[in-house]
Amino acid sequence: MTVVHVVVPDAIDDPARVSGGGVYDRHVRDGLRLTGWDVRVDSVEPAQEHVARVLTAIPDGALALVDGLVAVRAPAAIEAASRRIAVVVLAHMLASALSDADADGERRALAAARCVIATSPWTRAELVRRGLVDPDRIEVAVPGTDAAPVAAGTATGGHLLAVGVVAPHKGHDLLVRALADLGDLEGWRCTIAGSTETDPDFADRIAADAADAGIGGRVVLAGVLTDEGLEEAYAEADVLVAPSRVESYGIAIADALRHGVPVVATATGGIPQAFGDRRAVVLLPPDEPFALSLALRRWMIDPVLRARLKADAVRERDTLPRWDEAVAHVAQVLESVR
Template sequence: MTGPTVHFLVPDGIDDAERVSGGNVYDRRIADGLRARGLHVRMVPVPEARTAEVAGALSNVPDDGVVLIDGLIAVPASAALSANAARLRIVVLAHMVASTLSEAHNGTRSTEGEREALHAARAVITTSDWTRSALIARALAAPDRIAVARPGTDPVPAAPGSETGARLLTVGAVAPHKGQDVLVDALAGMTDLPDWTCWVVGSLDADPDFALQTREAIRSAALAERVALTGVLSGPLLEDAYRSADLVVAPSRSESYGMVVAEALARGIPVVASCVGGVPEAIAGSPAGVLVPSGDPGALRAVLRRWRGDAGWRAAFKAEAMDSRTTRPSWEEPVGIIAEVLGEVGARADALGRERRAAG
């Protein structure tokens, strides 16, 4: 596919190894994939919540320009999107339902900015069916303008695992919506079981107070020798963490999809995850994924104790994970969907322009 330049507005930390996130990985992979299909993609990094800079970036796009904008910066700058809605062909890439994330953090819901931003878009792309359904249920976007482009995975070597299954791993910014406190609470009831360890990989700067509370909870539960807060790992260091893991745990309170779950299964690593948001889509029915209620350390602990104590179940679980590696979607799928949406938005705008010129 060829066509006009795609002006892709993304968070300014997209290439910062200390601010790695599933959304940033997704944005980079989509940009690379669109370029591979022949599109000219102009990445425009914009600081989050800096509405004046978003407005400035949009003003620099020529009339009828195609804009793909990450929802993380689109929602705070909703007024700027509305002001440019008629002039530009705007497509919002909604990694999450922003109001759902605010509820997970502080129990409040704020939808007006999100509704304004999404209504200003010619199309909305979500990364899960769950996100699409949530946007529709909250009347944040019209159903016929929402496409779903789930994250893909890369072919990666299988993680060998160990006979004891003692190495646990969780990956994600240390923040309330990722639920590391729930995991620590669950692990606090497992000190009678020998040998296991758990790496908590992810930024400690996303919510410093929560990270400090999590560190204190680890110390108070006498888990300091078993549970390590590693901070951000990327590149070969993150690959090494996955390669050495026996089980990936995703205890999130809020999750639009669950890229960590998909990445684990792509490596043949079994998963225990909260049944929340789009996580069931990331597991995609694989018997190698076990779902537990969100925010329930007792339910999580029960699965983890069985994992450590039942060698036969553990071996069967691992075998299922290895089998599921061949069923994971590639990045070509979401790239193709987004390329089609961008093409349709451009074609509709061109047709409308021709009709207006003919009428004039």
């Protein structure tokens, strides 16, 4: 049985701190075990001293799959470990696109890795373009989706859903500004499902902005939902809204489509490449609340449009990537470097 040491952030199993990267890590961890790998997991706080202690305990010549968030926060530990074990870094996103503080750590950690697995073609292309990884050292394993029932939604199309941590890069401020222009329309509500603890000041501002715009009672910051709660949210949703400023792939978009829920999203990062050819996805310019407002207004007043997008979402739902395919690709990369 092949052994792989999987080093992940300590939050991946915390229901209060759900993230797309954590979802990916859990599927890879569990999927590798199901296919016969001996997966030895170390959950660690992404900080130099903690990561160094974990990596030092891994035997010489071993194989380690390290989450990118862990790697970029502890580049010295990755550099030291790579001299005696095979380190593969799992890059969920371009860390330097979100934080200048992580740029140097990203450069050093990726340079030290034996191989890098990017979770979208866009992330791979950006890492190569910026000179952070040589093209022959980086592979792509896109996220998958789980089987799910078709969402029933509502008769009027008025239940909007946004899924993701409440933070500036997810664009919830743009969403509230767009919704503020729709106060004249009745029968809609928007549920924002995602942690409000990552950036509490921003989350407070979102709630305040909604209240100031007179739509506070129609915009619900639901916080992190359990798996069952999120399934219920998708089942009741008519459309997913993803107004991100930065997005490497868009797991929430894929999950919505798997439920037969149409999507209105910004054409940023890896979203156009991953979903641009899907008829159930409406792509808009990023950072344009007016364009988002117009798109949502059209959605809510045009039942023919809603019916067409819903039919497209239902028809295409079985063509999405699956998690077993993602796990198989990760396993193939790990086999190639051990």
